[in-house]
Structure formats: structure tokens, C-alpha cells
Amino acid sequence: MPSIFRKDLFQGQVAIVTGGGSGIGLATATTLGELGAKIAICGRKKEKLDAAAETLAKRGIEVFADACDIREMEQVTAFVAAVKEKLGTASVLVNNAGGQFPTTAETVSARGWEAVVRNNLNGTFFMTQSVANLHMIPAKRGRVVNVIANVARGFPGMVHTGAARAGVENMTKTLAIEWAQYNVQVNAVAPGVIRTSGTDQYPPELLELSRERTPMKRLGTAGEVAQLIAYLASDAAFFVTGVTWYIDGGAHLWGDNWIIADAEPPPPPAIVAELAKE
Numbered sequence: 001m002p003s004i005f006r007k008d009l010f011q012g013q014v015a016i017v018t019g020g021g022s023g024i025g026l027a028t029a030t031t032l033g034e035l036g037a038k039i040a041i042c043g044r045k046k047e048k049l050d051a052a053a054e055t056l057a058k059r060g061i062e063v064f065a066d067a068c069d070i071r072e073m074e075q076v077t078a079f080v081a082a083v084k085e086k087l088g089t090a091s092v093l094v095n096n097a098g099g100q101f102p103t104t105a106e107t108v109s110a111r112g113w114e115a116v117v118r119n120n121l122n123g124t125f126f127m128t129q130s131v132a133n134l135h136m137i138p139a140k141r142g143r144v145v146n147v148i149a150n151v152a153r154g155f156p157g158m159v160h161t162g163a164a165r166a167g168v169e170n171m172t173k174t175l176a177i178e179w180a181q182y183n184v185q186v187n188a189v190a191p192g193v194i195r196t197s198g199t200d201q202y203p204p205e206l207l208e209l210s211r212e213r214t215p216m217k218r219l220g221t222a223g224e225v226a227q228l229i230a231y232l233a234s235d236a237a238f239f240v241t242g243v244t245w246y247i248d249g250g251a252h253l254w255g256d257n258w259i260i261a262d263a264e265p266p267p268p269p270a271i272v273a274e275l276a277k278e
């Protein structure tokens, strides 16, 4: 996707993009890198990262890629220190790594719940705290962009990620306040349904249902999300902090992915029936 931004917008800066080996993360790494930033990417799978690093390097981007499971604090600390050693002090962190699976609330196992909350909430906090302490707070400069999801009206069908992402949204506000004194701005983007290697793992009929329930009647692209992230990471957004930006073709306002079957309403409790008589 051609960029609307000045070519040297991030010249001399270092940007960390978690989950930068694929999808929205790779599109963001490409966008920031083509705008001049040195890029650090991480993910769980080394082969995926190596392929992404090669793609970025072919575009002339200086890149450091290493395996790191964001759920494991020790791995996070080691990765964040390695970024400083290889590329220098990071001024941009994009917390993009994450994932979940469709499930009903009554059937999700304890391990399934934990896996998703650790991935999306704990991992995001571990990475943010570590980057802030080693890179941004000492330098008194930082932009954090958290990738969450469209959780504005709950997330039926994915209760675990809805809860975790709402946690990140609240964390975004808290850190925006606590770290304003260090010149660290913290914002979030909430994508609707975006066509990526991630959503390719979802049943196509669910994606089609989401498309139909999106006012703009299409799925988004990773490049579109990357442009919004680039704006929030840039100086143009210097006075913006603690805010969640939806990029979803209007889906947080209208249309439900969860079909509630037509059924007789349950009988009201006696007190409600009594009050209705008055």
C-alpha cells in the first residue's frame, strides 16, 4: 500500500513490532521500515521470523529478528536487551502479537482461557513494561501502540480475548496517564476483521458473516491498519494518548457476529410480574 507519509518520518528511530513475522505485524514493520525506522521483530516461530526478516532486508530495511514468546518474562527481557545492543534505543513499540480461537463461554477450558489471557494481556504488559524501563523512560521518549480488537460491545464467541483486550484497553489509559511525565504516549488500535494469515485460520463462513455485518461490507487489509499505526507512532500524534482507534468499517457501531435465536422470552420473576400489574 503506498504511504501518505513523508519518506524519512522515522529516520534514526528504532521500532519494535511484536508478532512482526506475519499479517498486520509484518505490514507495520514494512511501513515503519520504509519510512526510515530500524526494525526489531519477534514471534514464537523462528522460521517465520527469518523469512520476514529477509523480506524486510530486501526492501533495504535494517532489521533484527529473534524468537521470543511474549508470555515468558525472561524471554521478553532478553529480547528487549538484545534490541538495544543490536539496533539502539527504541522509541516505538507496537504490541501486535496475539491470538485466540472461537469458543463458547460455557465450553472454554481453564487452559484455553489461560492461554489466551496470558497471550494477549500478560504478554502485552510484560513487553510494554520491559521496553519502557530499558528504552523509553530513560530516553524520555516513546510511542506505544497496542493492537486490540473490536470489543466495544463485548466479544460473543471469543469471551477470553474480549476480556483480555478490554484489559489492554484499560491498561492503555492507565499507562498514558502514568507515563505522560516521561513523554511516553500510549494508544490502541482496534481492528475489525482484517484479511491476514491469522484470519485465514478461521472458518470462512465466520469471516463472510463478519463481512456482511460490517457497514462498509468488506474486510480490512493489513496495510490499512499499518498506516493508522504509523500515524499514532509519528510526531503528528504527539498530543494523542490513552485513546483506542477503531479501524473496522463501522463494525463496532452496527451488526452482530453472534446470532441470537428467536425464542419465547423466559417467564419474569414473580416480583416483576407483580410490578407489571400496577
Ligand SMILES: CCCCCCCCCCC/C=C/C(=O)SCCNC(=O)CCNC(=O)[C@H](O)C(C)(C)COP(=O)(O)OP(=O)(O)OC[C@H]1O[C@@H](n2cnc3c(N)ncnc32)[C@H](O)[C@@H]1OP(=O)(O)O
Pocket (backbone or CB within 6 Å): 098, 099, 100, 101, 102, 103, 109, 110, 111, 112, 113, 115, 116, 119, 149, 156, 157, 158, 192, 193, 198, 199, 201, 202, 206, 207, 210, 257
Ligand atoms: C463463534 C463466533 C465467533 C466470532 C468470530 C468472529 C469472526 C472472526 C473475527 C476474528 C477477529 C480476530 C482475528 C485474529 O485475531 S486472527 C490473528 C491471530 N491469530 C490467531 O488467533 C491464531 C493463533 N492462535 C493461537 O495461537 C492460539 O489461539 C493460542 C493463543 C491459544 C495459542 O496458545 P498455546 O500455543 O499456548 O495453545 P495450546 O495449544 O498450548 O493450548 C492451550 C489450550 O487452549 C486450547 N486451544 C488452543 N487452540 C484452540 C482452538 N483452536 N480451539 C479450541 N481450543 C484451543 C487448547 O485445547 C488447550 O486447552 P486444553 O488443554 O484444555 O485442551
Ligand SMILES: NC(=O)C1=CN([C@@H]2O[C@H](COP(=O)(O)OP(=O)(O)OC[C@H]3O[C@@H](n4cnc5c(N)ncnc54)[C@H](OP(=O)(O)O)[C@@H]3O)[C@@H](O)[C@H]2O)C=CC1
Pocket (backbone or CB within 6 Å): 018, 019, 020, 021, 022, 023, 024, 025, 042, 043, 044, 045, 046, 048, 068, 069, 070, 071, 096, 097, 098, 099, 100, 119, 123, 147, 148, 149, 150, 190, 191, 192, 193, 194, 195, 196, 197, 198, 199
Ligand atoms: N486479523 C484480524 O481480523 C484481527 C487481528 N487482531 C489482532 O491483530 C494482531 C495481529 O494478527 P494478524 O496479523 O491478523 O494474525 P497473525 O496470526 O498473522 O499474527 C499474529 C502474530 O503474533 C505472533 N504471536 C502470537 N502469539 C505470540 C506470542 N505468545 N509471542 C510472540 N508472538 C506471538 C505470531 O507469530 P508466531 O506464531 O511465530 O508466534 C504472529 O506473527 C493479533 O493480536 C490479532 O489477534 C485483532 C482483531 C482482528
